[in-house]
Amino acid sequence: MKKITIALAGNANVGKSVIxxxxxxxxxxxxxxxxxxxxxxxxxxxxxxxxxxxxxxxxIYSFSTFSMEELISREYIAEEKPDVVINVIDATNLxxxxxxxxxxxxxxxxxxxxxxxxxxxKKKGMCIDIKKLQNFLEVPVVPVIATQGKGIHELVxxxxxxxxxxxxxxxxxxxxxxxxxxxxxxxxxNKVELDYPKRFLAIKLLEGDEExxxxxxxxxxxxxxxxxxxxxxxENIHGHDRFTVIASxxxxxxxxxxKDCVSIGPCKVKHSDxxxxxxxxxxxxxxxxxxxxxxLFYIIFTFGNFFSDILVKSLMNLQPIFQQYFGxxxxxxLVWGVGEGLIAGITIVxxxxxxxxxxxxLLEDSGYLSRIAFLMDNFMHKIGLHGKAxxxxxxxxxxxxxxxxxxxIMETQRERxxxxxxxxxVPCAAVxxxxxxxxxxxxxxxxxxxxxxxxxxxxxxxxxxxxxxFPGEPTELIMEMHDYRMPDLRTVAKQTWFRIxxxxxxxxxxxxxxxxxxxxxxxxxxxxxxENLMKPITVDWLGLPTFxxxxxxxxxxxxxxxxxxxxxxxxxxxxxAILTPIQMIVFSLVTMLYIPCIATIAAxxxxxxxxxxxxxxxxxxxxxxxxxxxxxRLLTL
Amino acid sequence: MPEKRIPLINLKExxxxxxxxxxxxxxxxxxxxxxxxxxxTEIKMLRNGPLCPVEISVRGFNLALGNGLAAKIIVKVKx
Numbered sequence: 161m162k163k164i165t166i167a168l169a170g171n172a173n174v175g176k177s178v179i180x181x182x183x184x185x186x187x188x189x190x191x192x193x194x195x196x197x198x199x200x201x202x203x204x205x206x207x208x209x210x211x212x213x214x215x216x217x218x219x220i221y222s223f224s225t226f227s228m229e230e231l232i233s234r235e236y237i238a239e240e241k242p243d244v245v246i247n248v249i250d251a252t253n254l255x256x257x258x259x260x261x262x263x264x265x266x267x268x269x270x271x272x273x274x275x276x277x278x279x280x281x282k283k284k285g286m287c288i289d290i291k292k293l294q295n296f297l298e299v300p301v302v303p304v305i306a307t308q309g310k311g312i313h314e315l316v317x318x319x320x321x322x323x324x325x326x327x328x329x330x331x332x333x334x335x336x337x338x339x340x341x342x343x344x345x346x347x348x349x350n351k352v353e354l355d356y357p358k359r360f361l362a363i364k365l366l367e368g369d370e371e372x373x374x375x376x377x378x379x380x381x382x383x384x385x386x387x388x389x390x391x392x393x394x395e396n397i398h399g400h401d402r403f404t405v406i407a408s409x410x411x412x413x414x415x416x417x418x419k420d421c422v423s424i425g426p427c428k429v430k431h432s433d434x435x436x437x438x439x440x441x442x443x444x445x446x447x448x449x450x451x452x453x454x455x456l457f458y459i460i461f462t463f464g465n466f467f468s469d470i471l472v473k474s475l476m477n478l479q480p481i482f483q484q485y486f487g488x489x490x491x492x493x494l495v496w497g498v499g500e501g502l503i504a505g506i507t508i509v510x511x512x513x514x515x516x517x518x519x520x521x522l523l524e525d526s527g528y529l530s531r532i533a534f535l536m537d538n539f540m541h542k543i544g545l546h547g548k549a550x551x552x553x554x555x556x557x558x559x560x561x562x563x564x565x566x567x568x569i570m571e572t573q574r575e576r577x578x579x580x581x582x583x584x585x586v587p588c589a590a591v592x593x594x595x596x597x598x599x600x601x602x603x604x605x606x607x608x609x610x611x612x613x614x615x616x617x618x619x620x621x622x623x624x625x626x627x628x629x630f631p632g633e634p635t636e637l638i639m640e641m642h643d644y645r646m647p648d649l650r651t652v653a654k655q656t657w658f659r660i661x662x663x664x665x666x667x668x669x670x671x672x673x674x675x676x677x678x679x680x681x682x683x684x685x686x687x688x689x690x691e692n693l694m695k696p697i698t699v700d701w702l703g704l705p706t707f708x709x710x711x712x713x714x715x716x717x718x719x720x721x722x723x724x725x726x727x728x729x730x731x732x733x734x735x736x737a738i739l740t741p742i743q744m745i746v747f748s749l750v751t752m753l754y755i756p757c758i759a760t761i762a763a764x765x766x767x768x769x770x771x772x773x774x775x776x777x778x779x780x781x782x783x784x785x786x787x788x789x790x791x792x793r794l795l796t797l
Numbered sequence: 798m799p800e801k802r803i804p805l806i807n808l809k810e811x812x813x814x815x816x817x818x819x820x821x822x823x824x825x826x827x828x829x830x831x832x833x834x835x836x837x838t839e840i841k842m843l844r845n846g847p848l849c850p851v852e853i854s855v856r857g858f859n860l861a862l863g864n865g866l867a868a869k870i871i872v873k874v875k876x
């Protein structure tokens with residue numbers, strides 16, 4: 161077996177991951193790039209006598225240094241030198257995609273172009289002359305319809321052929337003046353040995369790329385001085401800054417290629433434009449958004465409640481069977497405690513989180529979530545974020561773990577941090593079951609809704625404070641608005657699985673350990689002393705009964721355990737008998753805010769490090785207790 | 798007739814404009830030019846409501862831009 165490595169590169173949203181999934185099927189592994197919070201997807205494909213490793217690089221628009229993703233991608237291609245790079249481009253949006261292709265060619269690795277979404281291009285009336293495109297770029301171009309699996313086999317075949325037959329570097333030249341400058345720099349760079357090709361270095365130096373400058377400076381600081389002179393020269397001639405000049409040159413080439421290779425006939429799709437117009441409308445857009453989000457929550461939680469009840473009942477039926485085999489001693493009790501923890505996890509994932517993420521995934525893939533991001537942009541700006549942050553926030557209503565990991569879509573570290581912080585304040589599905597089980601069932605709908613509104617207000621205020629505390633200019637929204645499309649079920653299924661997987665891998669082991677520990681507290685009667693220790697907070701400050709102390713502790717592994725523990729320690733599932741309506745409201749409020757559950761803390765550590773994770777955790781505990789106490793006093797006035 | 802130069806954000810829906818310059822830090826310029834908003838490029842304002850960001854059509858695709866960014870892009874109005 162011969163081994164080759166193929167990297168997939170391209171803009172975001174061009175069907176790169178659909179192609180990745182088609183190529184690798186189930187043989188894939190998703191992790192992070194070493195030391196970075198950027199996702200790395202790897203997979204394996206077996207083709208005749210080749211084992212092909214496939215790396216799916218992040219979706220990017222350029223090889224600048226604006227984001228971590230761009231930097232990682234270009235470093236990977238230059239340093240690891242994959243045998244072939246498949247550049248996935250969107251046939252309906254050729255010009256901007258080619259801008260990236262041109263930069264990819266400059267990186268010097270063998271390239272194949274996967275011209276994806278040929279079906280959509282056809283519908284839009286675009287006719288692309290593939291032969292011409294191939295001649296222009298001097299690289300193989302394979303037409304692909306990834307969602308239907310068309311062209312995938314040809315892609316692999318071309319990649320292997322390219323690997324076997326070798327690659328002739330295409331020569332694409334810029335305008336005369338710029339090209340002359342590039343050639344001069346290449347000569348000067350003669351003795352500089354770096355992973356990057358000379359031409360790439362020369363162009364990046366002209367652009368003023370800080371990272372490349374640093375690398376070259378280490379070898380020969382004199383080169384930088386010369387480069388700066390050349391760059392000044394260019395800026396003077398063109399009247400724009402150097403980066404803009406080079407980008408314009410590249411776009412000029414891309415534009416010429418498109419003019420030459422694409423002819424536009426009559427367009428056949430129009431209805432998605434109307435849908436786009438109405439869903440981003442200043443009045444109807446918001447109305448539709450509110451209506452669709454509310455109905456989403458309504459459907460998920462009525463369905464979830466129904467399904468979860470059945471699930472809990474049938475799983476709890478296992479207890480007598482379990483006791484039949486293992487007796488009713490301490491050990492059996494402890495083991496069953498672990499079982500209960502598992503049941504609590506399962507009865508949240510299956511009825512609530514799974515359907516929620518499936519629907520969200522469908523909305524995302526169809527393009528509706530980006531419309532929501534569009535509508536929410538100005539609002540999110542008030543807390544120093546832009547519209548896209550609304551997407552992880554939405555995920556937070558399901559489970560905080562994938563939501564925190566989902567904050568990666570934010571461009572800078574600072575924004576990721578703020579987004580993660582506000583996301584942990586959103587009531588997740590587990591908290592919602594507690595609120596519905598207490599306030600919803602015994603106090604009434606208006607108080608239930610009020611709790612959600614209060615949470616939004618708190619989220620907004622704290623977000624705004626966080627925005628002021630972490631200095632820095634907020635990044636503005638730059639988002640491509642794609643046409644609506646039929647969601648690709650495979651992509652949605654995959655996306656849902658990865659989100660749920662985050663939860664299962666991080667949360668389940670922790671749930672098991674913590675449920676066990678809580679059972680130990682129970683068995684050893686330690687829980688009573690803990691309850692007493694917590695009295696100044698629970699009883700004196702929050703006005704709750706003593707036994708709620710242990711329930712709040714139980715919420716640390718999983719928040720839905722608070723309700724279960726309340727029942728076991730209160731001695732009844734009729735909560736009206738043990739808690740007053742005010743106590744229920746206060747208890748729910750505290751549960752909603754007081755701590756990101758243990759799995760979320762783990763996710764926080766993974767994403768933002770120990771210190772910040774602990775800071776957020778401690779802050780939220782103190783804050784929740786503070787708010788709970790205030791609420792208690794206000795309600796008993 | 799002197800040509801009208803205005804910030805992109807003042808362009809009315811349906812109006813076309815040609816990008817003259819972008820003011821702002823290197824990051825802003827880099828992100829926008831990478832997306833194809835280079836000087837001389839023609840754009841069309843698709844949506845410019847009071848509550849939302851603006852949406853423009855550029856180089857054959859649609860792009861949403863935060864209002865702050867749209868204020869930094871100077872365009873020449875195309876009649």
